[in-house]
Each structure stands twice: as C-alpha cells, then as structure tokens.
Amino acid sequence: MDWTNRPLGPPESWSGVLKITAATVLASRFPQCMLWGAEGIMLYNDGYAPLMGNKPCGIGRPVAEVWSDVWDDIGPIFDKGMAGESSFFHDMELHTQRHGFDEQAWFTFSYTPVRDEFGKVLGVLNTVVETTETVLAKRRIELLNGELAHRMKNTFSVINAIAAQTFGFASDDDAPQARFSQRLQALSTAQDLLLHDSWGRADLEQIVRNALAPHLPAEDVLALDGPPVTLVGKQVFGLSLAMHELATNAAKYGAFARPGGKVSVRWQAGTPGSDDPFELVWEESGVGPVERPARTGFGTGLVTRALPMEFGGTGQVDYGADGVRFCLTSSMKTLKK
Structure with a gap:
C-alpha cells in the first residue's frame, strides 16, 4: 500500500510504539485491529479481514468512516479506550451492512488502550471474534428444547390419563394411581430442568x-x-x-x-x-x-x-x-x- 497520502504517513516515519504494535497485530493469528490516534486509523491483520465482509479495504482509514453503520454503538467504546479505559463485551449484538444489506451479527471483543513509554494513550487495540453462528445455534437449541418440553408435557399427560383409566379413579393418596402420578410428575420436573440447559x-x-x-x-x-x-x-x-x-x-x-x-x-x-x-x-x-x-x-x-x-x-x-x-x-x- 502506498502510505504517502495516508493520515499516518510512510511506515518509516512511524513511531517506535506504532511500529511494534502494528508488527504484533500482523503477526497474530487472532483477529485484531489497531485503531491509531484520535481518528482511529485502522491497521488490521488477516484474521480480522473476513469480519469486514464486502466493505472496501479499511487499512489506513478512520474507523468511524469504515464502520459508520455501527458507529453509534462502538464509537463510545473507542472514546473510552482513548480516555484510557479498557472494555470487554461478550456476544454484543450489532446491526451491520457489511454485505450490502442489514444484518444482525454478534461479537465478543475487547478494546485496550495502547500507551507510549510516558503513559500517554496513542491508540486502541481491538481484539475480536465473531460469535454470530454460536448465538444463533444456541437460540435454535433453546427453541427446539421449548418445543420438546411442550411435547414431553403432553406425553406425560397422556401417560397419566392412561394410568387413570388402567388403575381406576381411587381418591386415596396412597393408591397405586396416585403414587404413579406423583412419580411421573417427579420425572417431568427433572425433564424440565434438563431441557432448560442446552447441554x-x-x-x-x-x-x-x-x-x-x-x-x-x-x-x-x-x-x-x-x-x-x-x-x-x-x-x-x-x-x-x-x-x-x-x-x-x-x-x-x-x-x-x-x-x-x-x-x-x-x-x-x-x-x-x-x-x-x-x-x-x-x-x-x-x-x-x-x-x-x-x-x-x-x-x-x-x-x-x-x-x-x-x-x-x-x-x-x-x-x-x-x-x-x-x-x-x-x-x-x-x-x-
């Protein structure tokens, strides 16, 4: 890339902190993006690139320009980072347009201030992983578990009705029918607990x-x-x-x-x-x-x-x-x- 007319200028003129941080980001296999200076000029690695979708290359451009579709959400987080405060978010939902259409996506990420030897904040390091598939899979499991729980309750009700017809309608709490129904209810309660957890x-x-x-x-x-x-x-x-x-x-x-x-x-x-x-x-x-x-x-x-x-x-x-x-x-x- 020709950096001559870019905000950061030619790499040979970069500060030692910027060179070292950029080299660390580029060497990492984990998705990372450096947001440098008050404008948050982007420098990201190959792991981060797929998160961009169909957006034009963002290297050397201000983050607010590249991620304008979600800037209302991440702008305040970037500002906190430049103020010296780290942030971490788990499965944060963002509505992006990185593929040319409105899209729900979820990310787990952190924003970490990058300082010089005097403690001054020069930029923010964004370490991120997309969790969209995980979140959607979990929701599908919860939906299926809800349907399964409903069907299990219906099954238990049918079994109870069969038991009532088989044993008769004795009112004694110690009658076989009553004991059977109570044990069946205990099983149903345990089933509800298991289905409440995806695993x-x-x-x-x-x-x-x-x-x-x-x-x-x-x-x-x-x-x-x-x-x-x-x-x-x-x-x-x-x-x-x-x-x-x-x-x-x-x-x-x-x-x-x-x-x-x-x-x-x-x-x-x-x-x-x-x-x-x-x-x-x-x-x-x-x-x-x-x-x-x-x-x-x-x-x-x-x-x-x-x-x-x-x-x-x-x-x-x-x-x-x-x-x-x-x-x-x-x-x-x-x-x-």
Missing part, C-alpha cells in the same frame, strides 16, 4: 429444591448445604426420583408429618484429583425412633440400588433414633463441577 445439565441444589417443593409443609423445615455441583443426564433423573421418594416417606411418616420435624440435605464434593468422595446426606430429625420396614419397596430399592448405579457409588438407608438417614457416596469422576 443437558442441572444444578444439584435446584434438583433437590424442585423435587421437595410439593412436599414441604413449611419452608423452615428444610435446610440445604453444599457447594455448586452440576449433574448430567441420568444422574438428574435418579436424584429427582430419589428425593421424591424420600420426601413422600417423610410426608407420610417422617419429618414432614411431625410437628418440629426437620430435614437436612447436605453434600460435599471432593477436591478434583484427590481421593475424597462426593457425598450427599439426607437426614431427618424431630421424628423419634424409626423401625426398619418389614419389606423393601420401590422407594428403598431406588435410593439404595438404582440411584447409586447412576453415580457409580453406594447408597445406604439407616432407620435411627430420630428419623431416616440416607447417604449417597460417589467417585468425583462421575460428577461435573
């Missing part, structure tokens, strides 16, 4: 709260304590059903059915790379002595066999002097923090 994950505390909410006689009967832990796939379904079974038992015979009864659910996550296990404990108090049931039902089998299988661990139910206690222990390799 099929759910927060452990939220899983517990959602599963127990329909059974709580009052908010102060439940205490939760533990660090953030993310569960995936079958772990979410398993824990949701297990919490439902424990809560159902507590509502009929245990802490949720007794004045002064309390339930504590606490968990701890071992340090990654260590041998410390993940442990989750359900513990009732204010109940009095509890005897082991004469037979093992669906709920007991779920929390002691099915749930531990999903976590690659073990489960133990104890019937003690003051209520039921359940402990799940698992290797941290099966969990994602």
